[in-house]
Amino acid sequence: MPDLGLDVLFKGKNMLRLLGGLWVAVRISLISVALSIPLGILLGIVMTWKNPVTKTVTRIYLEFIRIMPQLVLLFIVFFSSTRTFGWDISGELASVIVFTAWGTAEMGDLVRGALISIPKHQYESGAALALSPFQTYFYIIIPQTVRRLIPLSINLVTRMIKTTSLILMIGVVEVLKVAQQIIEANRMSSPNAAFGIYLVVLIMYFMICWPISMLARYLEKKWR
């Protein structure tokens, strides 16, 4: 068996440090998702309005967020805000801001899609059965919208966790950064550690994202 430098993992608190880094990444994703869901639902509802002003503004916002690479957004928020406005925001806060802006845009588009995909006759069947508009929303429209949304928004969580690997670029010490530090510190004693450590990081991402993806797929099947 080739030397993967895995012994480095068990030196000192290295494993714990890696897990700590992973937690930073997951925490940023979870906070961003928790903020994105209510904001995205609001945005999605606004996007179904027929008003041309709200239509244009939300469209521009969505396109802007989608076109810009996340890294550029991170740089803009982290460096420019400090330079231009003199705000001293932490890398983690900047990450949450960018991921929330991104997540809100994506969620908004998902909510819009889910809302307009409910056929008109679902509303009318409710009305024909003498349900009030509120009851129609509560028992018929919202449950169907949520069922369509949950698998899609779970996928959004995994995309966010993966994208957090970018935030080391603005100095946030997440799992990839910790891995780099460990490899750097052991460059002399075990030069092969790079491979082993990155392999472990890969497995960590997988262990987090895979169950989430499976859950999404399960819910999608169940509620189809």
Added chain:
Amino acid sequence: MAEVLLKVKDLVKQFDGGTVLDGISFDVRRGEVIVVVGSSGCGKSTLLRCINALEPIQGGSVELGGEPVVYGSKNLARMRQQIGMVFQSYDLFPHMNVIDNILLAPLKVQKRNKSEARAEAMELLKRVGLEDKAESYPRQLSGGQKQRVAIVRALCMHPVLLLFDEVTAALDPEMVREVLDVMLDLAGQGRTMIIVTHEMQFARAIADRVLFIDNGKIVEDSDPDTFFESPKSDRAKQFLNIFNFERSK
């Protein structure tokens, strides 16, 4: 003769594009089965939708049992409970199983007792041959089964009037019959119904009266034999001709 249940008077319905119903008047007596026919786009669906106020109207009135049915009015929920409607598109709620589809309105709108409503729903399902499908989801049913459930869902509200809008139009031919049989059974029970259909033989068999709509107006209002054997208007003759085929060889 039985008393008048539904009174439609000078009904006018306009969309942005123009006038679809242009002064429709007719009465339906208790126990009567009315079949509405006319060429595609003449406003048959619109007429049914105006009767239970799914659409606002621009003129005239609809009265059920002497009470007005008005779009957006306060008593609308109470009026709609008395009007059952089944659409052409499968309109069951896909996230609920059959029994929940049927019980939603009786429990939430009429606040009925759950076990009593459930017993009635099961009885009705049995009557349409679907007692073993109570726990199935709509996606597990055939088109014909879905429409029979939709009929049961409407019946469970105890409506005094039933509206059917081309309920077999989207079905495969071999499923049409099972749904039509349910409707014939309802007619046999003396239910009051207004049926829009393109099944002319069925129309003739079930109707007490046929209304033929053309250009936004009722052009013929007659018993089925008269309508199908000797229609008065040229438009009705033309319309009925569509369903006749000459031998080509």
